Amino acid sequence: MSFIGIGSSIPDIVNLPGQTGGEIEVTLDYPSASACDDASPFSPSEATPPGGTFAATPSGLNINASTGEVTPVGSTPQAYTISYTVSGVTSSFALTINAVQQSTFSYASSSFENSGTALPTLAGGTTSGGTFTSSSPSDLPVNSSTGELDLSNSVVGGPYTITYTTPGPCATSSTFQVSITAAYASTSSFSFDGVNDYFDLGNPTELQLTTNISISVWFKIDSNPTNTYLNIITKWISGDAAWSAYVTNSTGKLSFWISTNGSTQKQIHSSTNVNDNQWHHFVGTNDGVNNKIYIDGVLEDTGTSGNIYNSTQNILIGKTNQNSFLFEGLIDEVSIWNTALTSDAVTEIYNSGAPNDLTNLTNASSSNLKAWYKMGE
Secondary structure, three states, X not given: OOOOOOOOOOOOOOOOOOOOOOOOOOEEEOOOOEEEOOOOOEOOOEEEOOOOEEEEEOOOOEEOOOOOOEEOOOOOOOEEEEEEEEOOEEEEEEEEEEOOOEOOEEOOOOXXXXXXXXXXXXXXXXXXXOEEEEOOOOOOOEOOOOOOEEHHHOOOEEEEEEEEEOOOOOOOEEEEEEEEEOOOXXXXXXXXXXXXXXXXXXXXXXXXXXXXXXXXXXXXXXXXXXXXEEEEEEEOOOOOOOEEEEEEOOOOOEEEEEOOOOOOOEEEEXXXXXXXXXXXXXXXXXXXXXEEEEEOOEEEEEEXXXXXXXXXXXXXXXXXXXXXOOOEEEEEEEEEEOOOOOHHHHHHHHHHHOOOOOOOOOOOOHHHEEEEEOOOO
């Protein structure tokens, strides 16, 4: 029999009756607590002791049960708890898979005049709240929060690159290129002497309009004109008449008419006196039912009309086919459309008294613009 005495070492007691070995320690760690759903696969930075099993809750995470390797591509973006279990003992790790944000955006055009502003449109699914930047902020200023372009303070040139970066996590960036052109300006016009100046436009097929038509003209009548009638633009002769726009010298009123049979005139008249040596804008429209006259963007008269007689006469600017009725003054920006322009379109063309670019209107399509005579530009 042995005794444990003073000074004798105490032996290790590994097991006592009814007891098992000590519990193992399980450790799990990954390089990061989050990943984007387009990231490359990654493995645990620590998983001890080896030989355990990996699992994730909720479902949706692509994870290898033996190695713990996580494949973000194809995983559902959400928060997960990854467990690593060895001999009944488990360690956990919180991992979030984030969706890669979309950043696609655009502007209404890739080319703008240096006037006004322009806002972008975010494509469906694009994350809002990001930041806009310009490749040349001094030449094309952009609001960093809204993406609004300050076109009025932009420099003609480009293309400039606008970049939109989403706020994150998993932020992305997209770009859109914009060029800036000079704003349209009508800087010249044609002077008619009232004696023998006029333009003959011929009778082109695209201007043989019998239903919908709009005629737009800027004009300025000389001081003290002498002719009885001041013809602006016309397509008529007695018995073969289509339409005409002219000013009666004595009243200063502008008349616009269309003929449905080549002879009868369905006339309407302005209420504004345009014989005042000032610039005015005229639009006459016909839609097959009514004809209308606008002066300086304002509707001034409406009449019952009908379809236009298909006259064989040439279109003349500054005189008529039958009588001289020669214009005295300046004419500019003559345009003919194969549609009855809306009041919004007329307002836009008038542009508060400054001729607008007719190929870049919001309320009228350039496809309906059949003739545009800029008169010297």
